[in-house]
Amino acid sequence: MSDDPQHTPRAIGGRAPDVLHPGGWVPMRQYSDDEEVDFAIVGTGAGGGTLACKLAEYGFSVVALDAGPYWRPLEDFASDEHHQAKLYWTDERIVDGDNPLQLGANNSGKSVGGSTVHFAMVSLRFRPEWFKARSKLGYGADWPLDWREMWTYYSEVENALKISGPVNYPWGPKRPRYPYRAHELNAAALVLAEGAEALGIAWSPTPLATVSAPRGHSPPCVYRGMCVIGCSTNAKQSVLITWLPRALDAGAEIRDLAMVGRVEHDKSGRVTGVRYHRQGRWRFQRAKNVVVAGYAIETPRLLLNSATSRYPDGLANSSGLVGKNLMVQANQAVWGMMDREIRSYKGPPSLAITEHWNYTDAGKDFFGGYAYMSQGPLPVVWSGVESTKRGLWGQPLIDEMERYNHQVGLKIVGECMPQENNRVTLADERDQYGLPIPRVTYSYCDNDKRLIDHSLGFMRDALEATGATEIWDETDDTCHLNGTARMGDDPQTSVVNADCRSWDIPNLWICDGSVFPTVGGVNPSLTIQAIACRTADRIKALAARGEL
Amino acid sequence: MRRADAALDFAANAALIGAAVLLVLRPRLVARAANSPLLPKARDLAVAGARALVPPAPPPLSWHVSTARQLSRLIASYSPTRIATARALTKRAGRRLNGSSALLAFSVLADSAVEHYRGSFANRAMYTPLVTSALTLGGSLFGMADARPKKHTVRDTIYAAAAATGFAGLCFHAYNVLKRPGGASWNNLFYAAPIGAPMALALAGLLGRGAERVRDVPPRQRPTILGMPAGRALAAVAAGGLFGTVGEAALLHFRGAFQNPAMVLPVTVPPVAAALLGAAALRPNRQTNRLARWWLRFTALLGLGGVGFHIFGVSRAMGGWRNWSQNVLNGPPLPAPPSFSGLALAGLAALSLIEDETDA
């Protein structure tokens, strides 16, 4: 394509890119800004994209706006880490606190399809008890959702994405079989398996959102290992190639390169639409309902940036919790060297997993749980670990990097506790749109540190048992972002209710990872999409009763 | 029909007596006639005519046969047509079984070459099935062309080696699966050495041995294998082989999530054919045999059609044929489906032997 998707919108002129056919187009229904659509959705990722699809399929008029480009994976994606930084949110954000976070490539996408365009596709269900973390497990907060209800929505999402998972999954209550079979294990995954068997715990091939057999126009995964810099074969079942084509088919409009700057409201306090920047100028899309789905940093940022005299603390913020309770997940790792060649860069990064410490409560001196997975870092990321985390440079770095094909590691996804002082606020600097940029403040609490220590010790044992040597700990890494607009059943202690409807403004909804009251010890993407499916059903029910 | 049969036999007997008289009175004439090239053709024509006129006989209604009938059968068994028919039948069954073994050997040669290359020939023993299946293929092609009613020692030995290699391969593959983390887990069954694949080579060997046994039969006798009538024994082997191959296809198509509706064909059609073949072996009758014959033909066609589907599967993988260096190794195995055809042909050969056996 000779157009530049990062500077010229593609979803215009009544059509949107057909991401499944090179150079192809699909017709797209377009609404004028003055048309008061049923739903204006900010963000087209795991929350916004899924919701746009379901609402359109239920017959609502939907405009979904995304600040990011509308990629054509088959044509636009190169096999190069440096170039593919174009998938990430690289606009400036300030990080501070005791443990300043890494953002950008680590956890923030800027694409139609959101972070699912660059995610590692790990698709796991919550442990049921986590939905009642406070009452059942004694920490965090309870979700206002029942796990049994979520179980059916998890099934819907797993089927929509044809998750490739093992025939028998060792943990959790009974569940239907994954629609596709799990992938072949690479050497890094076999190391995890050997270690787990040596320590006597269960392990499993990881359920992944990339297909192990043909699916429609998606070919099976070719194990190129570049998932986190964008799948150029469309084996990865991102929101971009699954929910969004359905959304377009059902009459939704997607607007790429459309940065929403403010959500406006009227004298009664209800929101009226979104102010967004596209093709060089500011515009305003009228809507009966606005859904904010910008993920856990952009969502509170937008709500705070939309402050007015009526809502001086930002929209939906009577609880004062918008931007607070930011949670990441611990992503510490243990690395080692093996005589055997591992070449871990082949295949998806996390082909094997153990959730042992998510489901075992005895033997822990901390609340919460963690899973750990095998890894396959690409050269630039790996060099960053060896230099900025381990401190190597000069000839020692060159020598160590030369052993790239022998390195192996285990990495956790660990539950961090919600803390109000971990938060997203507005900084004084402004971005290219003139909007205040976010400041992201994060510090571990003692429970987080105990969980991390436990995991490092356990993974070290697991790695040693396989014959790995020169084992060292990577202690500074986190993943994912959640919690900054938590859901609950009390307006004083939450921002939205179980239906993702804000307490303060009945036609303002938030549907992304921000709504998690606790973060659990598994990657959040499946849960976010399940929440979006549930929210769509609830909206449909409420609309039928005239309560919208 | 029986009257026509008897009339032909009488004519053949008359010709035989006439030839005997001629031999005594004019030996040179007989010698020249015996060496005439027209004689084999005439014989073949007569045999073909006899075959066309003599349909598969239903089983005898009672075991009790009168002395007169026994005597007439004894005389008839010396009938050259009868002898020629029987021997042609076993020869053709034999050559068909060689053909079936050839198809299986070809499938194993191509499949094991690709898959063991994929396994980097990490264990030296992985060369063995390539050598053995190549020899089996060569020997079987020879056997298909060989019209002599004799078993061939070299071929027979190759077949024995094939069977042994196949069974050894089964052990190697089982070890490969069990030694990985997870042991006999679904993931290892999907991605480690395929358990059922060496059985195709074992079957090629067994059926080839059957081919040799079947053609090497003294006159007036029916071929037997391990004391059993050959047709029934070979039907058991072919049916068992079909069920085993169905299991292998089921495992790998399950791995492929049956994403294409056609993937249910190799797990539905061949089992019916195998079941019918088994029924024909145990209780042959015209109805069962006809059904079995058609289902086996269908299975044979399916084997070829499967190659077409697998070609499509490779072409729709990422990069298609241009990415052959990955997709031929990772994609659906191109040479695997013809093993169904090979077994189906063996089943058809067994079926005709069974029909001959019951045509007493």
Place this chain on the structure above:
Amino acid sequence: MPDRYPGYDVLQKRHSPSWNDQTRAVIDRRMAIDPDHHAFFSDAEWPTMRAICDRIVPQPPNRLHPAPVAAMVDQKLHDNSGDGYRDARLPPLREAWRRALAAIDAEATSRYGRHFHEIGALLQDDLLKAIQNGEVDDKAWGDMPAKIFFQKRLLHDVVSAYYAHPAAWNEIGFGGPASPRGYVRMNFDRRDPWEAAEARPGREDKARAENARVG
């Protein structure tokens, strides 16, 4: 140090199914970067930057196509392309580098009386180690903590530039670009014919011959 992957070159696969059009365009641009071109760093800053890159990611002197690390970092700063987050203790990207280069030169001058690029490799390493440990105090650093700059800016930008270049991929035996063709053999000690062959001690020739066939 002998080559671990002798004769291996990812560029040999440029026309193979391992590379696609977009990748070729991107890597061609990278290979065409002029190592001496600098649009952001001044003429005074440039030798300091070159010297820093030579110490952080030293390349063999006989390398045919060395990675133009300094020029790549210069391009990043010229484009002002950030990573999407900035430690609150650091000033924005461009200012951080300008200040640091001035400070590093000031440190060299105050310790050894010469510019950083003139003091030789050993002393340069000493100074860089001191910065990494936060043991520098020249007022040119201002309120920017040298230790944080070293870890989060200097190492991050310089090292990631180097390992984004095919020369580094060859050095570490990385498979390189992989689309549409990915990988078949994923088990221990297995390589696909288009991957780098590792030279076992005493078997360098065998690996070299295998790497010549990569494509």
